[in-house]
Amino acid sequence: MKKYVCTVCGYIYDPEVGDPDSGIKPGTPFEKLPKDWVCPQCGVEKDQFEPYED
Numbered sequence: 801m802k803k804y805v806c807t808v809c810g811y812i813y814d815p816e817v818g819d820p821d822s823g824i825k826p827g828t829p830f831e832k833l834p835k836d837w838v839c840p841q842c843g844v845e846k847d848q849f850e851p852y853e854d
Contacts, residue, residue, distance in 0.1 A: 804830045805852040809842040812852055 801815035813819065813833075818826040819840055824833060830849070838845055 801827075801829050803852040803854070804849040806839045806842065806844060807848050807850055808844045809839065811839050811841040813849065 803815070804813045805811070806813075813830055815829045816826060818824040818828050819837070820826075822837065822840055824837070830846075833846060835846070839848070
């Protein structure tokens, strides 16, 4: 599963970790995040993320 990075603040969404503080379980791919999910660090929407290359 691909990681995605917030282009505004640099937060990296790692699907293996999920976003437990927002109720997103580990193993949830970015594409399956709810439409109303926002960056937990800066609050921007999913369209501000791009694939992250290690």
